[in-house]
Amino acid sequence: METIIDYFANISSAHRSAILIGGLTIFFLIENAAPLFDKKHNKWAHSGLNIFFTITTILVNFVMAFLLVKTADWVVANNFGILQWIPMPTLLMTFVGLLLLDFLGAWLAHFTEHKVKWMWQFHVIHHTDQYVDTTTANRHHPGESVIRFTFTVLATFIVGAPMWLVFMYQSMSVVLSQFNHSNVKMPKWLDNALLLVFCTPNMHRVHHHYRQPYSDSNYGNIFSFWDKIFGTYQVVDNTKLVYGVDTYMDKKEASNVGNLLKIPFSGYREPIEYDKEESL
Numbered sequence: 001m002e003t004i005i006d007y008f009a010n011i012s013s014a015h016r017s018a019i020l021i022g023g024l025t026i027f028f029l030i031e032n033a034a035p036l037f038d039k040k041h042n043k044w045a046h047s048g049l050n051i052f053f054t055i056t057t058i059l060v061n062f063v064m065a066f067l068l069v070k071t072a073d074w075v076v077a078n079n080f081g082i083l084q085w086i087p088m089p090t091l092l093m094t095f096v097g098l099l100l101l102d103f104l105g106a107w108l109a110h111f112t113e114h115k116v117k118w119m120w121q122f123h124v125i126h127h128t129d130q131y132v133d134t135t136t137a138n139r140h141h142p143g144e145s146v147i148r149f150t151f152t153v154l155a156t157f158i159v160g161a162p163m164w165l166v167f168m169y170q171s172m173s174v175v176l177s178q179f180n181h182s183n184v185k186m187p188k189w190l191d192n193a194l195l196l197v198f199c200t201p202n203m204h205r206v207h208h209h210y211r212q213p214y215s216d217s218n219y220g221n222i223f224s225f226w227d228k229i230f231g232t233y234q235v236v237d238n239t240k241l242v243y244g245v246d247t248y249m250d251k252k253e254a255s256n257v258g259n260l261l262k263i264p265f266s267g268y269r270e271p272i273e274y275d276k277e278e279s280l
């Protein structure tokens with residue numbers, strides 16, 4: 001455990017980048033070997049666009065990183081936050097910390113982005129992808145990257161998380177997000193086993209169906225518990241899903257970088273009203 005803590009306490013930017021690129025590469029290879037959907041589209045243009053948004057996400061996180069480091073150092077120095085107030089053995093503290101960081105920094109951030117209109121205007125860029133795959137994981141408007149970063153700082157503050165735990169959480173979060181967006185066709189037994197703890201592709205894809213109520217479900221990133229606890233968990237046969245978002249289904253509109261960057265500032269579009277009786 002000490003070795004793991006030491007590793008994350010001193011993790012270099014090069015190692016953090018290697019985790020991100022390594023994860024993308026592995027899931028890209030797996031999803032191309034065993035795809036769920038084998039749709040004809042320009043994979044390079046699609047990946048290029050998503051990687052552009054991945055790079056802007058990395059830049060935002062890099063520029064704002066000092067805020068996170070300062071917060072984590074402050075909570076430890078001042079004994080502030082849940083983990084600092086309740087003494088626990090290191091292993092238990094790590095699990096509780098990861099659970100809470102995932103809840104506040106990812107699930108709650110994501111849920112809020114769907115409920116607050118101006119935040120949705122930024123988050124919708126993530127949902128405009130009509131060919132969800134592992135590269136979709138970090139397709140975030142730079143404005144959304146700032147929103148998510150702010151939630152991570154707040155989560156660190158409330159949880160009282162030391163920096164090594166935040167780095168461990170962020171590394172897990174990147175890989176899990178790449179995994180649960182991947183277009184891999186997984187055996188049902190494996191999906192069901194992983195689903196007991198983690199958000200699997202089978203679960204998260206439902207969130208990328210083009211209309212409500214499905215797009216307002218399965219918000220989780222690392223752990224599958226939160227959606228089950230808060231009643232936002234839905235099971236849908238993935239082969240029936242249509243990716244995208246009802247308000248931006250025009251393919252050209254949804255695949256142009258300049259256009260996607262402008263969406264948050266171009267007025268709110270009302271989603272299609274859904275019939276409560278209708279189900280997939």
Ligand SMILES: [Zn+2]
Nearest residue numbers: 110123127207
């Ligand atoms: Zn979403």
